[in-house]
Structure formats: C-alpha cells, structure tokens
Amino acid sequence: MNLTGMRHYSDDEVVDVVVVGTGAGGAPLTATLAARGLSVVALEAGPNFDPVDYTGDETEAVEINWMSERISGGADPTAFGQNNSGRGVGGSMLHWGAFAPRPGEADIRLKRDSGLGEDWDVDYEELKGYLGQVEHFIGVSGPSDYPWDPGRSYRYPAPRRNASSDMMIRGCQAVGITATDAPAALVTHDHHQEEFGLRHACANCGNCHQGCRNSSKAGTDNTYLPLAVKAGAEIRAESMVHGIELDARGRVSAVVYRKDGVDRRQRCAQLVLSAGGVETPRLLLHTGIANSSGQVGRNFMVHGATQVWGRFDTDMRGHRGYPSSIISEDMMRPNDADFAGGYLIQSLGVMPLTYATTLTRGAGLWGQALVDAMDDYRYMAGVGINGECLPADRNRLELSDELDEFGIPKAVISFTAGPNEKALDKHATERMSAIVEAAGGKDLQVLARTAHTVGTARMGADRERNVVDPDGRSHDVPNLWISDNSTFASSLIANPAITIMAMSLRTADRMLAA
Amino acid sequence: MTSFIPENPVPIEARPTVFCLHALGSSAREFDGIAARLADDVDVVGLDLPGFGDLSAADGVTVDEMVAYVVRRIRSHGATRWMILGHSMGGKIASIVASRVLSGDAPLFGLAGVVLLAGSPPVPEPMDEERREQMLAWTDEGGLDDDAAREFVDANTGSPLPDDELRAALTDLRRTSREAWRAWLQRGSREDWSEQVGTLDVPVLIVSGGADGDLGPENQQRLNGAVYTRPRFLTLDGAGHLLPLERTDEVAEAIRAFWFGEAGRSPVIPTDWSRLVASPRVQPRTRGILARRALADNPRYKPRVLSARHIITLRAVAARVVPQQGVPIDLATRIDGELADGKGDGWRSKELPSDIEAYLIALDALDGLENLADAEQDDVLASLAADDGPGLGSMTQAAANAWFEDVRAALVRTWLAHPATMARIGFDGFANGSSGRDLFGYQLLAAGEREAWEPTLKESK
Ligand SMILES: Cc1cc2nc3c(=O)[nH]c(=O)nc-3n(C[C@H](O)[C@H](O)[C@H](O)COP(=O)(O)OP(=O)(O)OC[C@H]3O[C@@H](n4cnc5c(N)ncnc54)[C@H](O)[C@@H]3O)c2cc1C
Ligand code: SF4
Numbered sequence A: 001m002n003l004t005g006m007r008h009y010s011d012d013e014v015v016d017v018v019v020v021g022t023g024a025g026g027a028p029l030t031a032t033l034a035a036r037g038l039s040v041v042a043l044e045a046g047p048n049f050d051p052v053d054y055t056g057d058e059t060e061a062v063e064i065n066w067m068s069e070r071i072s073g074g075a076d077p078t079a080f081g082q083n084n085s086g087r088g089v090g091g092s093m094l095h096w097g098a099f100a101p102r103p104g105e106a107d108i109r110l111k112r113d114s115g116l117g118e119d120w121d122v123d124y125e126e127l128k129g130y131l132g133q134v135e136h137f138i139g140v141s142g143p144s145d146y147p148w149d150p151g152r153s154y155r156y157p158a159p160r161r162n163a164s165s166d167m168m169i170r171g172c173q174a175v176g177i178t179a180t181d182a183p184a185a186l187v188t189h190d191h192h193q194e195e196f197g198l199r200h201a202c203a204n205c206g207n208c209h210q211g212c213r214n215s216s217k218a219g220t221d222n223t224y225l226p227l228a229v230k231a232g233a234e235i236r237a238e239s240m241v242h243g244i245e246l247d248a249r250g251r252v253s254a255v256v257y258r259k260d261g262v263d264r265r266q267r268c269a270q271l272v273l274s275a276g277g278v279e280t281p282r283l284l285l286h287t288g289i290a291n292s293s294g295q296v297g298r299n300f301m302v303h304g305a306t307q308v309w310g311r312f313d314t315d316m317r318g319h320r321g322y323p324s325s326i327i328s329e330d331m332m333r334p335n336d337a338d339f340a341g342g343y344l345i346q347s348l349g350v351m352p353l354t355y356a357t358t359l360t361r362g363a364g365l366w367g368q369a370l371v372d373a374m375d376d377y378r379y380m381a382g383v384g385i386n387g388e389c390l391p392a393d394r395n396r397l398e399l400s401d402e403l404d405e406f407g408i409p410k411a412v413i414s415f416t417a418g419p420n421e422k423a424l425d426k427h428a429t430e431r432m433s434a435i436v437e438a439a440g441g442k443d444l445q446v447l448a449r450t451a452h453t454v455g456t457a458r459m460g461a462d463r464e465r466n467v468v469d470p471d472g473r474s475h476d477v478p479n480l481w482i483s484d485n486s487t488f489a490s491s492l493i494a495n496p497a498i499t500i501m502a503m504s505l506r507t508a509d510r511m512l513a514a
Numbered sequence B: 001m002t003s004f005i006p007e008n009p010v011p012i013e014a015r016p017t018v019f020c021l022h023a024l025g026s027s028a029r030e031f032d033g034i035a036a037r038l039a040d041d042v043d044v045v046g047l048d049l050p051g052f053g054d055l056s057a058a059d060g061v062t063v064d065e066m067v068a069y070v071v072r073r074i075r076s077h078g079a080t081r082w083m084i085l086g087h088s089m090g091g092k093i094a095s096i097v098a099s100r101v102l103s104g105d106a107p108l109f110g111l112a113g114v115v116l117l118a119g120s121p122p123v124p125e126p127m128d129e130e131r132r133e134q135m136l137a138w139t140d141e142g143g144l145d146d147d148a149a150r151e152f153v154d155a156n157t158g159s160p161l162p163d164d165e166l167r168a169a170l171t172d173l174r175r176t177s178r179e180a181w182r183a184w185l186q187r188g189s190r191e192d193w194s195e196q197v198g199t200l201d202v203p204v205l206i207v208s209g210g211a212d213g214d215l216g217p218e219n220q221q222r223l224n225g226a227v228y229t230r231p232r233f234l235t236l237d238g239a240g241h242l243l244p245l246e247r248t249d250e251v252a253e254a255i256r257a258f259w260f261g262e263a264g265r266s267p268v269i270p271t272d273w274s275r276l277v278a279s280p281r282v283q284p285r286t287r288g289i290l291a292r293r294a295l296a297d298n299p300r301y302k303p304r305v306l307s308a309r310h311i312i313t314l315r316a317v318a319a320r321v322v323p324q325q326g327v328p329i330d331l332a333t334r335i336d337g338e339l340a341d342g343k344g345d346g347w348r349s350k351e352l353p354s355d356i357e358a359y360l361i362a363l364d365a366l367d368g369l370e371n372l373a374d375a376e377q378d379d380v381l382a383s384l385a386a387d388d389g390p391g392l393g394s395m396t397q398a399a400a401n402a403w404f405e406d407v408r409a410a411l412v413r414t415w416l417a418h419p420a421t422m423a424r425i426g427f428d429g430f431a432n433g434s435s436g437r438d439l440f441g442y443q444l445l446a447a448g449e450r451e452a453w454e455p456t457l458k459e460s461k
Helices: A027-035 A060-064 A110-114 A124-138 A163-175 A224-230 A276-287 A352-362 A368-375 A419-438 A497-513 B028-038 B063-077 B089-103 B129-137 B146-156 B163-175 B178-186 B217-224 B248-263 B271-278 B284-294 B308-321 B331-340 B355-365 B374-385 B397-416 B419-425
Strands: A015-020 A040-043 A070-073 A191-193 A197-199 A234-236 A240-246 A252-259 A262-273 A301-304 A307-311 A326-328 A343-348 A380-387 A396-403 A409-414 A442-447 A450-454 A480-482 B017-021 B043-047 B082-087 B111-117 B204-209 B231-236 B347-349
Touching: A015 A027, A027 A040, A027 A224, A027 A497, A040 A224, A040 A262, A124 A497, A163 A326, A163 A343, A163 A380, A163 A419, A224 A234, A240 A276, A262 A276, A262 A497, A276 A396, A276 A409, A276 A450, A301 A380, A301 A419, A307 A419, A343 A419, A352 A368, A352 A442, A352 B397, A368 B397, A368 B419, A380 A419, A419 A442, B017 B028, B017 B063, B017 B089, B028 B043, B028 B163, B028 B248, B043 B063, B063 B082, B063 B089, B082 B089, B082 B248, B089 B111, B089 B284, B111 B248, B129 B178, B146 B163, B204 B217, B204 B248, B217 B231, B231 B248, B271 B284, B271 B419, B284 B419, B308 B331, B308 B355, B308 B374, B308 B397, B331 B355, B331 B397, B347 B397, B355 B397, B374 B397, B397 B419
Parallel strands: A015 A040, A015 A262, A040 A234, A070 A409, A070 B347, A262 A480, B017 B043, B017 B082, B082 B111, B111 B204, B204 B231
Antiparallel strands: A191 A197, A240 A252, A252 A262, A301 A450, A307 A380, A307 A442, A326 A343, A343 A380, A396 A409
C-alpha cells in the first residue's frame, strides 16, 4: 500500500499504543485509535506490497503467506503456510477468500443452547452493530434478500455466479436445501474508498487467494490502514517483534523487534497483540507474559473444511470467477444433528496446485490416479463447509526446542478431531454428496481439510480459564490487549475475518473508554 | 554427470526456430551457410539489424533500439519455441533480448536457448582503443571503402575465407550505414547493460575462436560466463572472429547438438498456449515466471542438498507418483533446488525431522528403487502410505506416512507449475490480465462457456 507522507515515530518516544500485526485484528483498531488522536505504531513482520505486483502464479504467490515453519502434531495435523496465514502489511486478508458470512446470535451461544463448547462474553446486539459498520466500510457485496436474516442488506449486488455456483444452486434445489448468493467482501462496482482511492469492480479473475491486483477484494491495506496512516499512525513493515519488556510494576514498557537484521526497542504506553492465532500465543509463551491462567496456547481450534467434488460432463473450469459465491446457512443447526453446532456450505472454485495438494494430502491420490484426476480438473466442481470445532484440552499450541530464524522457539500445534467434529463431518459429507450428485456430479471425491486458526488466547470474564477479559485486555498485564482470532471463545461457524474486525473496533472503543 | 533420461528423444513437433543476429558490418546473409546445414532440424531466421544488410537505419541504431526491433521481429514471426543466436555485436543484443523474455517484459514466449558466437558481452566490450579509433576513422568521410573492408576481414579471420564468402562479407561491409557503424563503436559497444541483464538461467552455448582477439575464449569465460549460470563453452581452435563464415560446419553441428542435448529437452507447449502467454492477457511478471519455468532442465545439474544417488532415487519416486510421457520435467532436481533455497511449505509433521533431513533419510532408505519393476516400486511406495509398517530408515511408520505425503505434494505441485502441464489440464487462469483496467478476468463463467481468446482444448477426457 502507499505509505508516502506517513508520520514516523522514534523508537525512544513512548508512543501511546504499539500494535503487533496489521491483519483483520490489528488494522481496524489502529485506525480507530489514531483517529482519536493517539500515537500508534503498528509493527508488521512482513513486507509492504504493491498489489499490482501480485502474481496469480500459485508457486510464487506464497510471498504473501506466512511460510516460516510450524510443526503440526496430533492425529489430524493442521496444514499451515498457504492454507491459513498471511504475512505482510494487511495480514491474512491479503490472501483470504473474502467469504463474509455474519455470525448469528446462536453462533456465540453454543454452550447455552447445547451445553457444549463455550459462550462468548459479548453482547450480540453490540457485536452486530460493529459487524454492520465493518461490512459497510470495507464494502461487502451480497444478495438483496438474505433468506436466513430477512431485512439484511448489502452495499453492492452479489458477485457473479460461476459454474460451481450454478451447480450448487441446482443441487441444493433438488435436495431441498436453501442456497443463495454469498456475502463477499469485495466490490462488484467501482468504489471510491476513503483515503485509498479507486477500488475497481471485481473482474471475476479468480485470483483472490493469490492477492487481488485490483483491490476489489477488501483487505485492511485498502480500507482501515490508509485511514490509520491518514490519521497519523505509523505502519512499520519488516519489523518482527520477538520480545516484550515489562517495567517494575509488571506493565509493558516496550517491545523488542528486529528490522534489517538489527534489534530495536519501541517504547509504548499500551501494547496490542494482533499477530494471529499462532503468532500471538507463540510470542506470549516465548516471553512468559500474561499466562497466570496457563491458558495461553490452549483451546486451539480449526474449522472443519471438508470438500466434496464431482466430475461433470461439461467444462466447469472453476478457476474462473470469484471462488465462493454461493452460501447455504440451512445447516447452521441441523434438526437431525447428533453433534453440537453446525456448518455453512459454500460453492468452491479452486486453482490447480491447491486442488492437487488437497487431492494428494486429503484423499491420498498418487500415480496415474493423481494424473488422471488432474486431467479431469476442468470438469470438476465442488462444495465445501466451514464447520464448528469444540475447544478441547488435547488441542493446543506449545513451544518446541527448535528455534526459528529469530531465535524464537517454533510452534508445535497439536490437533485431533473429537467425536463432535467427526459426527459433524459425517453429516456434512452426506449432505454435500447429495447436493453434488443431485447436480449431476459423478465419481465423487471427498477431500478432508481444515481451515483457519482460532482460540489460543481465549476471551472471558473468568481469569482462571481465560487469557483476556471480555474487553480484550489481559487478565494479568493491565496495559496489554489482544485483538485477533486467538481470543475466540468458540470457533463460530461463520468464517472469522469480519468478526475479528468487528471485535477489533470494539476493543478499540474499550481501550478509549478505559 | 548423470545422463538425463536419454530414452526420451526430443519430439519432431518441437522443431525450433533460431533467430540470428549478425556482427558489426555484416548481415543476415552470414547465416546462410548455417541455415542450409541445419535445414532438417531447425528453422534459421537471420535478421538484418537496422543500418546493416538490406535494412535502413531508420529503426534506430542504438542498442536499445536494436533490441526493440528484434523483439518486434520475433513477435511478428510468431515462433513459440525458439533460440536466439548472436554473433559478436549481435551477442550483446541477444543477451538483452533473452533477459527481457525471461523477465516477462517482452511480449514473447518460448525462448529455449541462447547461442553466442564470439559474442559481445552485456558489459562494455573489451576493445583496443587504437583499433576503435582506426575503425571510426574509416568512416570519417562516408561508408567503408574496399580497402577498409579488406583490412577488417583480414584482421578478424584466423585463415583466409573462401572466395564467395569473402566477396559477400566485403559487400556487407561496404553497404553498412555509416551511422550504424559509428553508433556501435562510439556508444553501443561501450554501454554497460549488466545490471538490466542480471544473471540468466537459460541454456547457453558460448562459442569462441581460439585465434580471436578481445572476444576470444578467455574473455568469453570471464564476461559472458558471468552472465549465464549454466554455460556450455566451445572453442574452435585456430578460428578467428568470423565464426559463421570460417567454421560453418562446426558451428552448425554445435547448434544441433546443443538443441537435442540440452536446450530442446523440455516438454512441448502447444502453440496457441504459448501465444497466449506472450499476449497482453498475461501480466509481465507472471509471463517471466512461466518463461523461466519452461526452460529445459540442466542435464549437468549439480545437486545442492541431495546427492547424485538421491536424485536418481527421487526421479524414480517422481516417475511413479507423477508419471509423465515424452520429455519429462526433471521434478527431482527442481525439488532439490527448492530444498536448497529453504522453500518449504510453511509446516511439517511433528513426526518428521527437518525437511532436508527427512529427504536424506527417506531417499537413503529407498536407494535402488529404480532397479525394481514398476509394480514393485509401487508396492514399496504404497507401503509408505500404509497405517502399519516398518517405517523408513530411521524414521517411524508415521514419519514415513508424513514424508510420502510431503513428497507427493511437492512433486505434483512442481509438475503442475510447468506451463506445459497447465496447457495439458486446460488451465488458462494465468491469462487473466495485469491490474486496473487491464485486469481482464473472465466474462463467461458458466459451464461449457469459453471466451474467444482461450486456447482450444481437446474434447475428450
Ligand atoms: C487461504 C485463506 C482463506 C481465507 N478465507 C477466508 C474467508 O473467505 N473468510 C474469512 O472470514 N476468513 C478467511 N480466512 C481467515 C482470515 O483471513 C483470518 O482469520 C484473519 O485474517 C485473521 O486475522 P488476524 O488479525 O487474527 O491475523 P492475520 O490477519 O493473520 O494478521 C496477523 C499479522 O501479524 C503479523 N505478525 C505475526 N507475528 C508477528 C510478529 N511477531 N511481529 C510483527 N508482526 C507479526 C503477520 O505477519 C500478519 O500480517 C482465510 C484465511 C486463509 C489463509
Ligand atoms: S475475483 Fe475479484 S475480488 Fe477476487 S482477486 Fe479477482 S478481481 Fe479481486
């Protein structure tokens, strides 16, 4: 993004707030605090990109992903790298899929309704207000009539349907499931974004996961961050935070970060960690801070993201168009469920390398079968889910004894699906198979997959069981806050990004009120 | 040196074009002999540069203008599998054109190799200043006269040229435009293009005459050898500077061997797909990525983290995991390069040691795989994916599962990243444009719809 004219602060100056990370959790808060006159420095480990330079080439596009090695354990190890994390000014929203469903009230009251999982210590109406602000400001396009929430409206018409969208609509109709155009955080009309400039209408290029070269897709780099810079915040790229210093009273006094190979110290009055569900707990465990509850790194959750693909008689060529333009919320809480929670169904577009990786990792294909499956790539279309995941003690993030290039121990993340995840996955696989088959798909291929990294620094009033309080403030260190997907008490079935952004605005307001 | 899967001959439909750029004072005609000798295997297209041969100087005589002219000519020719050859002055232009193709900046695709004949390097050409002054003095009044032309040929040949060659060379010298002659001596030869050119990974054949002066074997090693990462050098003993005329047979034979032995050893990308990559529908950066990836693998590749034996074993694994027909992409050496560059996929299973260590252990344990019958190789690999088993070397069975999963993903991704594979599976998503109004995307999104610009696909599946 364009950083010309940005204000700079010196390391010695005690700035009001340092924010670590510029993704969904860091950016809205940075903009809000700066707009209220606070001096804010956002430290970002990754580089600052110019979107026009992104390449759609899947191999090279990993430059916008967090590729530093993480170690995966458990019976269902999570794939990291390209699968779930970004690095750069803009965070994971540089390469996110922009699928932007809203969590419903039931979504944050899982325990109340099912007795399982956790509830959020958050007022739903309040959250909804922030969600509306986010959607309007970043430009979410969606249907004019949302079947599961009458009266909801979106700023621009929904993205265009592609072959897998038509397939999913057809299949859902045949099996009696409601499906419609999905809310997508992109602009379907040319849009003038405050302090950023022109965001072109989506060109249906299909490269969302490789970075949108037209800023049609919302990121923080084309929404909240330009606003933050205008209001006087500094975004310091290529600055990897690896230390946190406390004063004699146990309050944060500075962060230590490495830029251009040199360790530097930025002094600050308040610190916000927005480094994401893996890096935030890793930093806390590494520095030994804010963990009197012993809960840092616990309750790691991933969304079930199983896909079902079918082969069709005509060319589907799912690399065309916005990848996930159809949604169904019918399985939010299925009547016949033998599990807590539920799942969203979406249509799938996919790039060949990503698809092949899932084929070989998720379905174990190799040899001629793998080559044949890729020869069929153009005939394939599929649907996938975003499914509830319950917090569990066995699923956690810990430090290994191997160090990364910054001298921080690498993260070891263990994940094993429990009975609830398995029952949900079975239910979803049956429903998805029925949809794809009803739409004319043959030779179904079920690809196991998980997505997103949530939990690990849970928000809640009980300081024994949670890392931050319901405002996002550390139970232990009064001037330390966390604003990112690590604070999620339950996984939600709505994909996380706009909720993270809404919570970021909320935390900013709580900081201002404190 | 490992022999690179020699049982797969370069297919005939892969017949290349070689665009030839001549020396100072010469013309496209200097390649007639080579063209005749290569007629069965290669289309030789000599180009007159502006101000030489039949061409007026109007298109511009600076290096930059000559480069632009050559790019336009190759583009209008339409070749999609080609090499570029530069003799002396033409060598500098050839290297610059090659660099623009490999960066994607030129609207071209399909460069497979470079041939330099006593080529001028991208850095200022080493040239005795007295000689430069003398050559400039020949044109103080007008073009070169017959005496000057004869003196030039004498100074640049190792032994006398046959009569007809000599006559033609003299004619070319005398019809050279004064403007072009002086532009090269005063400016072009002195320009330093090394930063723009950088280093080039393209197969290159660097030929020099043992009796040549400033552009002889030593300076070729030192100057052009520094530009190209995988040069093949050939010195023709006793030859002077005018190699295409002096040693026509040997030069032609060397080009043929270079094509069949190295530059041509890559999967064939269909013509309409190659034209698409060259078109404005592809962002220059992406075009460059595809251009570099399409280059033939280096038959003399020196493994960087694996051993030569490991490479053989990994090739055997690759051949079973991703069977390829025709000239295969050498997935094994490409993966070795990625491992050496530390390009992992951002995570690894807790069961496994570091990426490189896991490859070393696994490939040691699989040593000799290539000697088994195909079905037996498959059995060995299938056992790596099984729940129960003895593990692999010092690794547990769970680690063997994880490593085999990793290597499968790496192999299939490397295979798919090649533009020939993209064409094979019908993926033209790289051609969705650049940015702004030039981000074309797709207009037709429904099943069975294709846009007019899209290459044809085989209907069968
Ligand atoms: C492929 C993919 C597709 C997705 N699709 C969707 C979707 O369609 N819908 C949806 O809602 N969500 C989607 N997501 C998820 C969504 O993008 C993330 O949940 C969200 O961006 C997380 O926000 P965050 O602020 O917690 O972390 P991030 O956005 O990841 O930001 C963290 C930032 O902190 C930086 N950082 C980390 N450590 C340090 C450090 N020590 N010092 C300095 N900086 C540091 C990182 O470089 C990064 O920029 C997708 C994610 C992926 C990977
Ligand atoms: S499909 Fe639309 S939003 Fe996605 S990258 Fe292309 S232009 Fe951007």
